[in-house]
Structures are given as C-alpha cells and as structure tokens.
Amino acid sequence: MARSLPLDKHKLVSNLRLLREVVSVTGDGTNDAPALHESDIGLAMGIAGTEVAKGNADVIILDDNFSTIVNVVKWGRAVYVNIKNLFSSS
Helix, strand or coil: CCCCCHHHHHHHHHHHHHEEEEEEEEEHHHHHHHHHHHHCEEEEEEECCHHHHHHCCEECCCCEEEEEHHHHHHHHHHHHHHHHHHHHCC
16 A cells, blocks of 8 residues: 555555454554554554654564564564463463
C-alpha cells in the first residue's frame, strides 16, 4: 500500500482487524502514523522515520534495515513461546 492515502491504509488495517487477522504495518512517515497506531504491531524506521511515525509504532527499527524485521519476528516468537510455556506449566 505504498504511496496510498493515509485514510486508505488505516481503512485496510481496520478492516483486516475486524476479520480477526493479525496486522503488522511498517512505515516511516507521518502519513503512516494512523495505520501504525491501528495495527497489532507497528514497525517504524528509526533513522528515516519521523517522530510521529515512531510515536505511533510498537517497535522502532534502529538501523532502518528491512531485513531486521526477520530478527524482530524471531525474537517475538521466542518470547511468546517462553511466556506460553511458563503459564501452561503452572
């Protein structure tokens, strides 16, 4: 949805969430802020990103490298599995 209107991005994210989809959004500009905020996981670029985008994101990618998202997902899954195991063993 690059180069789309902010309202269109926000509408897509909102509708996907209504369908109970898990939605992640990446962005770096002020126009991305509404979709970043509405998503389940908002990822903003730390170097090129605006303060508005970073303020509405859940994760800030400090090196602006899109491939870093792979590491973010791996760590997120590891944390999730560990928390799940912690509570299921009680």
